[in-house]
Amino acid sequence: MNVYLVGGAVRDALLGLPVKDKDFVVVGADFDEMKSLGFVQVGADFPVFLHPDTHFEYALARVERKNGTGYQGFATKTKGVSLSDDLLRRDLTINALAIEVGGLFDDTPKTGQVIDFYNGLEDLKHKILRHISPAFCEDPLRILRTVRFLARYADKGFKIADETICLMQQMAQNGELGHLSRERLWAESIKAMEAGTGHYYWRALKELAILPYFLKELDDCWQDNTIFEQTIANLTIAKKHNIAVQFAILTSGDLYDKYLNKNLVANIAQKLNTPKYPVQIAHLLIEFYDIFNQTPKAKDILNLIEKTKAHQGNLQSLEDVLSAICIINKELDKVRLYDFLKTAIAQYKNININDIDKSLTGKDIGIALTALRVQYIQKLINNTFGEYND
Template identity: 70%
Template sequence: MQVYLVGGAVRDALLGIAVQDKDFVVVGADFDTMKSLGFVQVGADFPVFLHPDTHFEYALARIERKNGTGYQGFATQTKGVTLADDLIRRDLTINALAIEVGGLFDDTPKTGQVVDFYGGVDDLNNKILRHISPAFCEDPLRILRTVRFLARYFERGFTIADETIVLMQTMAKAGELSHLSRERFWAESVKAMESGTGHYYWQFLKELNILPYFLAELDECFDDHQILQTVLKRLALAKNSPVAVQFAMLCSGYLDGLDNENLSKTLINQTAKQLNTPKYPVQIANLLTEFWGIFAQKPNTNNILRLIEKTKAHQGNTQTLKDTLTAIGMVQADLDIVKIDELLSHAIAMYKSVSIDDIDKNLTGKEIGLALNRLREQKITQLLSEYVYE
């Protein structure tokens, strides 16, 4: 049995990047051996196991043969598979590097020598992302992964090899991305956004002509060069913000290209459906669409009340309002968001201060709600009258 540290851990170590996760390949073992040593299998038939102590992934060396569509359409073989066989099925040469370690319970490198069958070290030194073999096209997720790697390493000077770009574009044009589940689109996009490189990720998906094959509406919006540059600037500003704010920035081009709130929301929801975006980021994008302009001049009572109620800030949900204000501040860069936040804090306090004890006790049914709303309006109108807006 031989055990190797593989993939991203080796790549990042060679780049001088702190290693977060470790993945291993085991040559010369089988399912029963791994289970008998306490390793927990991931899935009923998949040859990947979790270490009983570290919970790192240890995979039996395997080859996969295409027998269907999408990223799940593979048959797996582990018997008699070598390390070279296993590594050639990977996506990029820089991800096919390995270092032999002491064993299943000793991940200390034996010699530290890098095992490199496919030129990954040279590509790493030359800062090139290159596919290993034509088998790259068997998994359409690799298109997005490669763009994500480009986004991650772009500031280090990395580029994608010309032949890999051609292959990615050929796959996209052939409709391979349609075989990916929408969950995978969102998961891969989140990885880019959470790493702080989402602005590059979306930029390169557009530049490499991948975007129209899974986000046609967004691609059409980005055909306007000025809108694209504005959105990319906002995404760069939002790179350390929550994913919900970044998604709102991604869709903010619909605000610039349309003067129709309902149509903008329709396009946001279409984009969200194609990406399988969770409800909360969609909510922030829609709130931005509805409220982005209310502070362009002195705000009015009705808008403040609607913003409080739609974000449920009066019920203690401060995060939704915070993310909405962050998004508004990135679209309206000249706003003093700190001052606006202070105003809204006072408005929320006044909203919450109104109670049934403050209205006529003889009122019933809908009259109670109307009276409460009138009193809230009065208090917030008074607040706004004293608010110095610049």
């Protein structure tokens, strides 16, 4: 039995980056042997196991044969498979590097020598993302994964090899991305955004001419280069914000056309199976993005409080919408506006049924409460924004 540290851990260590997760390949073992040593199999038929102590992944060396569509359409073989066979099935040359370690319970490198069958070290040196073999095209997820690597290492000057770009474009044009589940499309995309590289990721998809086959509605919107460049610039500012804020910025489009923007959000959310919360923030941005472009109206502030449910004690939606608004309108003072909104919320909550005509009934109670709240919020606006303008 021989055990090798492979993939991202080797790649990132050579790039001088922190190594978070370790993946291993085991040559010369079988399912029963791994289980007998306490390793927990991942899936009933998949040759990947979790280490009983570290929970790192240890995979039996395997080769895969395409027997269906999408990223799940493969038959796997493990018997008699060598390390070079296993590494050949991987996506990029820089991800096919390996270092032999002591064993299943000793991940200390034996010599530290990097095993490189497919010129990965040379590509790493020249900062090139290159597919290993034509088998790259068997898994459409590799299109987005390669773009995500490009985004991740963009600051280091990495580029995709021309022949790999051509292959990715051909796969996209053949409709391969359509074989991926919506969950996988969303999961791969948010990895780039969670890493703070979403602006690189989306720009690359557009400039590599892959976006039309991935999210046509977004590509159509970005045919207006001004909207495209402004969205990417805003995504750059939003890179440290949560996914909800970034999704709202991504789908902001031409904010002067709220009807088209609502359709844009709905279409993208449907194709990516976007969770409800980011979609909610995107719609709230469309509705309220311009309320602070001039002295706000009390009714708009009241609607913002109620639609974010900030008056019920949860301020996260309000914070996220305000973050997105301030990213789009960079002249706004977010801290000042947030303090103003918290005061408005406090005034909203302080007004109750005891403050209105007690003879009112039914809908008239709500109308009177709303009118009184608008009145108090208007006074707050006059005081706050009068000073602000001074």
